[in-house]
Structures are given as C-alpha cells and as structure tokens.
Amino acid sequence: MANLKLTDVAKVYGGTVEVLKDIDLDIETGELVVFVGPSGCGKSTLLRMIAGLEKISDGTLEIDGVVVNDVPPSERGIAMVFQSYALYPHMTVRENMQFALKIAKVPKDRMDAAVEAAAAKLQLTEYLDRLPKALSGGQRQRVAIGRSIVRDPKVYLFDEPLSNLDAALRVATRIEIAQLKEQMPESTMIYVTHDQVEAMTLASRIVVLANKGIAQVGTPLELYERPNGEFVAQFIGSPAMNLLAGEIVGTGPVTTLKTTAGGGTFTSNVPTTESDMGAQVNVGIRPEDMVPANGPDYAYSGKVEIVEALGELTQLYFAAPKADKETNTVIAKLQGIHTDIRGREMHLTADPGKVHIFRNGVSLLYR
Structure with a gap:
C-alpha cells in the first residue's frame, strides 16, 4: 500500500x-x-x-x-x-x-x-x-x-x-x-x-x-x-446551514448576538474580543440545531410557510430577508410529528455551542 x-x-x-x-x-x-x-x-x-x-x-x-x-x-x-x-x-x-x-x-x-x-x-x-x-x-x-x-x-x-x-x-x-x-x-x-x-x-x-x-x-x-x-x-450538511445576518452586541468567552431578520438576543460559545463589538456578521445555525425558544432570548422569529412531515421529524420552511434584501430560506428540523403548525409564528433558538459566527465569509474560530 x-x-x-x-x-x-x-x-x-x-x-x-x-x-x-x-x-x-x-x-x-x-x-x-x-x-x-x-x-x-x-x-x-x-x-x-x-x-x-x-x-x-x-x-x-x-x-x-x-x-x-x-x-x-x-x-x-x-x-x-x-x-x-x-x-x-x-x-x-x-x-x-x-x-x-x-x-x-x-x-x-x-x-x-x-x-x-x-x-x-x-x-x-x-x-x-x-x-x-x-x-x-x-x-x-x-x-x-x-x-x-x-x-x-x-x-x-x-x-x-x-x-x-x-x-x-x-x-x-x-x-x-x-x-x-x-x-x-x-x-x-x-x-x-x-x-x-x-x-x-x-x-x-x-x-x-x-x-x-x-x-x-x-x-x-x-x-x-x-x-x-x-x-x-453550507456545503457539508443537508439541508444547508442557515445563515442569518446579525450583529455582535456582547463580547468575551461567550458572545452575545442579535440577528437583523426578526430575532432577539442569544449567545454563542465562539469567543470574541472588544474590537468585535458592533461587527456585522453572519450567524450560522444548522436546521437540526434549531429548537423552539421558551423565553425572551431567541435567534430567529418567522412564520412557517411550508411543512414537510417526514415521520421521525418535521421540516419547517420560513422566509427571512438577508441583509442585501434577497430572500433567504430558513429551515428548521423538529423531532417528531407536528401537525397544524403551518402559518404559525415561531421563535427559534439554538444551544450556544451550535451557533457559528462568520465575518467576511470566514469563521471567527479560524481567524
């Protein structure tokens, strides 16, 4: 060999x-x-x-x-x-x-x-x-x-x-x-x-x-x-990772973020420094990591437009505007069967360890 x-x-x-x-x-x-x-x-x-x-x-x-x-x-x-x-x-x-x-x-x-x-x-x-x-x-x-x-x-x-x-x-x-x-x-x-x-x-x-x-x-x-x-x-993973336009509103070992497309504040375990405060970034969350938010902190808010019931999970499609005003489809995968969910407004969030931050296309973990 x-x-x-x-x-x-x-x-x-x-x-x-x-x-x-x-x-x-x-x-x-x-x-x-x-x-x-x-x-x-x-x-x-x-x-x-x-x-x-x-x-x-x-x-x-x-x-x-x-x-x-x-x-x-x-x-x-x-x-x-x-x-x-x-x-x-x-x-x-x-x-x-x-x-x-x-x-x-x-x-x-x-x-x-x-x-x-x-x-x-x-x-x-x-x-x-x-x-x-x-x-x-x-x-x-x-x-x-x-x-x-x-x-x-x-x-x-x-x-x-x-x-x-x-x-x-x-x-x-x-x-x-x-x-x-x-x-x-x-x-x-x-x-x-x-x-x-x-x-x-x-x-x-x-x-x-x-x-x-x-x-x-x-x-x-x-x-x-x-x-x-x-x-x-976005290439690895199916469906592709969601990218949400956002802003860094708190820095440190844990970063606080706010998305511009219908989101509240939420956190990521990606560390940042004071020089990152206010930076415009793209927040990456995989569809399988998005879950309904129970409190005031959430990453995304939108109306369910399409529901795909796949048995072991339900795939939800939302529409959120990008920073450049183009349409960016947001997808969430929820475990189990969810009926009568189409047309509902939902708040979604993710575990801080599953939230990625990209600036100028590059992950902040690799800068």
Missing part, C-alpha cells in the same frame, strides 16, 4: 484556463479520502492527474516518496473504478476480473486465486460465470471494483462509482464499499463524489474543493462541527 503527497499541484488547459492551483495534500497509507465539491470544481480532474490520465501542469505528485509526474498510468500501481462500469459485455464476470491479469501474464493459479478472493470479498462468487447483462447495476459496479482488487494496486481511485445507481442501490453499494474498506484496512483509497452523504459516511478525511483550490480538509465531524467558512458550512 502507499501514501501520496501533492505539492503545489496545478492544472491549466490551453495555457490559459486554470482549473486547479496550489493543491497541497498528504494522504497516508490506509486512508479513505473523499474529494467533494460543486460541479466544475476540479475533483475528477485532480483524481485523473493522480491516475496519470491528465498531465500535471505544475507541482509534484509523489507515491511512496517517488515523484511520478512523468510515470505512465500503467506503472503507477493505481487501479481506477469509473462512473460507468466499463465491463466487457461478451465476457463473464470471471473473465472481466481476469482480463488485466492476463495482459500482465500472471500465472493461471495466481490469477484464479486472486479472482476467487476478490469475488468472496464482494459476494460475487455465485455470479462468476454470468455475463454482465444478467447482473443488476449494483452487482456490475461490484465487478468493476473486483477488477481493481485483483490487481492488488498501491492506490484505489473511485470516480463517482455510485452515480448511475438508483437510490436504494446507492445505499446498499455504499455500505458494501465501507465493509470492503474494513476488510482491507491498509488499502489507500481516494473517492470522488458530489454526494455529501457518501462523503460523510465513507471518509476518514474529506477534502472540500472550491475556487480552484482546497477550501478545507478534515474528518467528517470536523467539517460538520467546525467549518472554516461559509462555503464549507
């Missing part, structure tokens, strides 16, 4: 179109690192540069301490699982999994042993003699993963492998990938997805890409609980 190191990596197309810049990242042996970000942020491009399918415009990529910028893909010890299954339709599952080993002239006994072991890990043993057309979408994706496993690569690369599956299969296959990683604890894996649920449930660390670079790197809970800016705060 291998570790990877990217130093000042950049990608420019045609000498003028800059896609990625200043990418510095260390990936340790045994990690499952997930690249996430909005469409067009360069996550698949970065994965393809690691694979050698795209040329690195600037910077260096090291695998196990060796610079591989000019090493061809076939010699990097990397296996890639694509969004499409890319299986040979006229070959059986066994033949698809054997194909790369045959090209490498691996002895038949070793080849058969590798295929049988991979099939057992992926629960494909009973399907080895079937053609791809006789398999479900999830089974085909497992065959594509198995084709990578038999090569025993240094690094596994996954490029949105579940995006072609329906919702139920996505969940089932995601669980299978997580179980596979547990069976292969020393395997280094890099996984690209636009689905933050996949990122949160699979990753040992998440790399959030935005604005041609890395916005933040951390464990799933670090990014969820301590985002370094508004972009990461």
Whole structure:
C-alpha cells in the first residue's frame, strides 16, 4: 500500500484556463479520502492527474516518496473504478476480473486465486460465470471494483462509482464499499463524489474543493462541527446551514448576538474580543440545531410557510430577508410529528455551542 503527497499541484488547459492551483495534500497509507465539491470544481480532474490520465501542469505528485509526474498510468500501481462500469459485455464476470491479469501474464493459479478472493470479498462468487447483462447495476459496479482488487494496486481511485445507481442501490453499494474498506484496512483509497452523504459516511478525511483550490480538509465531524467558512458550512450538511445576518452586541468567552431578520438576543460559545463589538456578521445555525425558544432570548422569529412531515421529524420552511434584501430560506428540523403548525409564528433558538459566527465569509474560530 502507499501514501501520496501533492505539492503545489496545478492544472491549466490551453495555457490559459486554470482549473486547479496550489493543491497541497498528504494522504497516508490506509486512508479513505473523499474529494467533494460543486460541479466544475476540479475533483475528477485532480483524481485523473493522480491516475496519470491528465498531465500535471505544475507541482509534484509523489507515491511512496517517488515523484511520478512523468510515470505512465500503467506503472503507477493505481487501479481506477469509473462512473460507468466499463465491463466487457461478451465476457463473464470471471473473465472481466481476469482480463488485466492476463495482459500482465500472471500465472493461471495466481490469477484464479486472486479472482476467487476478490469475488468472496464482494459476494460475487455465485455470479462468476454470468455475463454482465444478467447482473443488476449494483452487482456490475461490484465487478468493476473486483477488477481493481485483483490487481492488488498501491492506490484505489473511485470516480463517482455510485452515480448511475438508483437510490436504494446507492445505499446498499455504499455500505458494501465501507465493509470492503474494513476488510482491507491498509488499502489507500481516494473517492470522488458530489454526494455529501457518501462523503460523510465513507471518509476518514474529506477534502472540500472550491475556487480552484482546497477550501478545507478534515474528518467528517470536523467539517460538520467546525467549518472554516461559509462555503464549507453550507456545503457539508443537508439541508444547508442557515445563515442569518446579525450583529455582535456582547463580547468575551461567550458572545452575545442579535440577528437583523426578526430575532432577539442569544449567545454563542465562539469567543470574541472588544474590537468585535458592533461587527456585522453572519450567524450560522444548522436546521437540526434549531429548537423552539421558551423565553425572551431567541435567534430567529418567522412564520412557517411550508411543512414537510417526514415521520421521525418535521421540516419547517420560513422566509427571512438577508441583509442585501434577497430572500433567504430558513429551515428548521423538529423531532417528531407536528401537525397544524403551518402559518404559525415561531421563535427559534439554538444551544450556544451550535451557533457559528462568520465575518467576511470566514469563521471567527479560524481567524
């Protein structure tokens, strides 16, 4: 297995179109690192540069301490699982999994042993003699993963492998990938997805890409609980974090805030100094952290416009004006079933430990 190191990596197309810049990242042996970000942020491009399918415009990529910028893909010890299954339709599952080993002239006994072991890990043993057309979408994706496993690569690369599956299969296959990683604890894996649920449930660390670079790197809970800016705060979590325009009206280890969109005063455990007094900020509160306020202190007040009853919880939609007068939808998740709540005025607040403060887009915890 291998570790990877990217130093000042950049990608420019045609000498003028800059896609990625200043990418510095260390990936340790045994990690499952997930690249996430909005469409067009360069996550698949970065994965393809690691694979050698795209040329690195600037910077260096090291695998196990060796610079591989000019090493061809076939010699990097990397296996890639694509969004499409890319299986040979006229070959059986066994033949698809054997194909790369045959090209490498691996002895038949070793080849058969590798295929049988991979099939057992992926629960494909009973399907080895079937053609791809006789398999479900999830089974085909497992065959594509198995084709990578038999090569025993240094690094596994996954490029949105579940995006072609329906919702139920996505969940089932995601669980299978997580179980596979547990069976292969020393395997280094890099996984690209636009689905933050996949990122949160699979990753040992998440790399959030935005604005041609890395916005933040951390464990799933670090990014969820301590985002370094508004972009990461709203990208990680579903629905997105609520951002309310507000003002700092009290400083110290505990900060007192007042929102401008129908709110009273409330507190945050984010510390501030006297120089922050009166600062205009955005207050971030996740929908699942908003609860009805019982007293005069509250973060938001508004009328319930839409109610989504989901059984175990009820999702409420409000409308609050931003500081720039645009409409900003405020969402609250309440546990349980709440009937006859539409149209009611509600005061909402949050635990001080769950209230984030952003100034000029940056969390005050990271300034």
